[in-house]
Amino acid sequence: MQTADGGLRARHKAQRRSRILDATRELLRDGPEAVISTERIAERAAVAPATVYNLIGPREKIWEALAAGFMDELERRLAVLGAGDPREVVRSTVRLFVEDPVVSRRMVREWEASGLVLDRTPLTQLRRAMAEAQTRGILRADVHIDALAAVVGTSCVGALHQWVAGLIDDDRFLARALFALDVVLAASAADAHRDRLLTPLLTRGTATT
Structure with a gap:
């Protein structure tokens, strides 16, 4: 006690x-x-x-602590939103990075384990949201949710590092992260929902290039 x-x-x-x-x-x-x-x-x-x-x-732990604080804030935001929508998980994650670009970029560049920065909250929430979509029959029952979420996470980390390096701007960062998710959702869609999940890909502009 x-x-x-x-x-x-x-x-x-x-x-x-x-x-x-x-x-x-x-x-x-x-x-x-x-x-x-x-x-x-x-x-x-x-x-x-x-x-x-x-x-x-020591120094490495400072970046780790900043990343942990970043994830804590993301968890709070997603809890408020309910975050049952996989696209909202991705949007909220990108939004948090770009709101404080100086700190975000240094954290990712300096922290040796920065590739893990999306492993905690975003991937956990993304898996949960995609599993819920599968339960509701939006995604096919035969797809492996963990594998699909990992593919999206890998693509998002790649977009993150391009943004950190200044190779893409905020809009392209978001567009590329959402593009990865939309490809996975469309590819794993149940027949009744395939046209709807294909729509974001068919109507997408040039922001992902």
Whole structure:
């Protein structure tokens, strides 16, 4: 059983951790290509450098913590939306990246495990939404949902890295991510829903090129 003092210490620890991550984001926005050191983060967050290390960890852990915060925010947004629509899962994910492009791009470039950035919330939600579509008879019963979601995730990660590198803009990032999903949905559609799921592909403009 946690004591009142223990609960207060935990809250203070969480507050300091949040302040450290907020300070990191502020530093990134101030200087998109600047070196982010423990000392600079500590100064901005008004904590000791040792506190940054103890609450977050070494440099690689800072990017991991930023990514975890990113996924937490996405989970909150999808929970509010209900996110039963696979396209809404993709749209919400892309939207969150492009809302804070400086932090998103540095997080993806600097974090060695950035290929995993979409593995937690988006793929979990996407699998769930696609499984629900299968249960409702929109997708064929013989398709493998996990495999289809993995294909979409791989394509979305590719689009993400193109966006991070500045090779495509925000609109093309979204268009390419949705294109990957729409191809998978159309290919796995039940007969009664095939024409409807093909429509986004047939009416798509040039944004994916």
